[in-house]
């Protein structure tokens with residue numbers, strides 16, 4: 001089928017590429033001409049495992065192309081996906097101006113029947129507004145608007161998209177169901193057809209529930225610290241119950257990224273607007289803020305005065321396997337340490353280029369080991385697997401004092417203590 005994806009960011013690019021991989025003809029649209037030219041030349045602006053090979057393969061096969069022209073994309077494609085950013089606003093609501101702008105642009109080019117699919121994460125009732133907008137700017141447009149939320153995680157986006165747990169399709173008319181099912185039939189996943197509003201809610205409710213799991217385990221980790229229990233054993237014991245599950249029960253410095261913080265505030269906000277005070281989610285946010293503070297407190301308690309202390313930081317991305325630093329708790333922590341006068345050296349396997357402009361005071365080093373040089377402490381802030389196998393013993397020798405704070409419970413406490421570190425982690 002001929003498909004258009006408007007917006008070539010994380011979601012749009014991965015979705016378009018995977019659609020091409022299963023045999024559809026996909027045109028990805030972006031208004032950033034530089035990005036379009038880069039993509040046409042096979043340069044991928046983001047780090048996402050497996051993506052570059054797939055883009056190159058599908059461009060070469062003639063199934064994937066890039067353009068800046070919405071007109072061309074609308075003319076060529078029965079189904080047009082909107083995958084543009086929905087950034088947060090200071091009051092917690094979502095800025096829907098990109099979605100609205102694209103809906104207007106699509107509207108004026110529609111001549112025959114088209115299905116307009118919202119893939120961006122949006123508050124409930126946005127699909128209705130998109131349909132109204134298209135009708136306003138093109139009263140004769142023969143369209144159906146569909147909500148088709150994505151559930152991919154950065155760092156495993158290609159795999160999540162190729163092997164989804166479920167596909168959610170929210171429709172306002174049966175006419176759109178057939179083509180939408182056809183698009184997804186090669187993925188061999190359960191397809192759930194709902195109304196438009198339910199599909200939009202499934203996305204916000206899912207992300208908020210996952211964030212809730214994280215805040216729950218973080219709150220339990222604090223109780224483990226106070227009581228001498230071990231959070232890993234508690235999470236394993238809880239997670240063995242199929243009704244609970246072990247996933248997303250990893251304690252740490254709190255959740256970050258471009259999705260959870262934004263989606264929680266947006267869900268709280270839209271719930272308020274609909275007359276429902278979602279107090280539970282407000283507490284999830286509060287616990288997440290506390291988690292970062294509790295970690296900083298441990299650092300302050302050990303180092304006492306932070307001014308002129310040399311602190312080595314491992315990890316700046318909001319989680320492992322990505323170069324994304326948006327709403328990264330690691331970045332927040334480094335910023336706070338700088339405010340308090342610490343001198344920071346940092347290393348991240350992929351995120352240093354994106355972190356540099358956000359942290360101009362930080363010296364980024366080429367090798368992870370270098371963060372240890374004359375350091376008063378090392379903070380591990382992102383769950384990169386490769387940090388497990390660093391030459392820790394040698395690194396300890398390069399430090400002024402052997403303080404190691406593991407914000408992700410990534411390392412083995414006994415092993416680190418055997419190497420001579422004063423090792424602190426979370427809830428154990």
Ligand code: UGA
Nearest residue numbers: 150151152153154248249250252254255256257259318319
């Ligand atoms: C999240 C969801 O997992 C995806 O299903 C969803 O499609 C996506 O948002 C989105 O809305 O686009 P993502 O933000 O890429 O995906 O990252 P996650 O793997 O969910 O991690 C989010 C944050 O939670 C990270 O900071 C991570 O370190 C933290 N986390 C995750 C924990 O602290 N503990 C855990 O057990 C799991």
